[in-house]
Each structure stands twice: as structure tokens, then as C-alpha cells.
């Protein structure tokens with residue numbers, strides 16, 4: 071998984087194509103990520119208590135990690151990620167500007 075929680079990414083496909091958001095959750099087992107504010111689905115929430123109204127809430131659904139591209143915090147461009155060095159000094163590097171990200 072080349073993307074981690076807190077990364078800024080851009081959607082490269084789907085209805086939110088071109089939009090950016092922050093990774094709030096990574097699901098390595100399914101190769102999916104949850105991006106804040108993107109790929110939202112409406113969910114009807116039932117009232118939890120009496121007297122409370124049911125409401126519609128928007129929940130971000132996980133998207134395949136191949137549908138997003140990391141935005142490099144240095145060059146601010148959507149980029150691919152490379153790895154340099156070996157564990158434990160392995161670092162993630164932006165393929166465009168070569169900065170460690």
C-alpha cells in the first residue's frame with residue numbers, strides 16, 4: 071500500500087474525478103481507502119431515540135486505491151510514489167520532484 075492515512079489524494083475516475091480529499095482510513099486487506107468528503111453515499115439514519123427524527127447522512131464509501139493518486143505535498147501535483155532505500159530506512163519519494171514524502 072503506497073498510500074497512508076492523512077495523505078492528500080485526487081480521484082482519477084468516477085463521479086468525483088479531479089476532486090481532492092484527505093485519506094481518513096486505509097483498508098489494506100481490500101486495497102481500498104476512504105477519502106474524506108468523496109464518493110459519498112446517502113444513508114438513511116433511523117431515529118435512535120423517541121422524539122428524534124430520522125435523517126439522511128452522507129457517508130464516504132471506500133474506493134479502490136487504484137482510483138486515487140497521491141498529491142505530493144512538495145510539488146502539489148498528482149504523482150506516483152517510488153520507494154528508496156531499504157528497511158528500516160526505506161522512504162517514500164515523489165516520482166516527479168524526487169522529494170521524500
Ligand SMILES: [Zn+2]
Pocket residue numbers: 142143144145146147149164165166167168169
Ligand atoms: Zn513532488
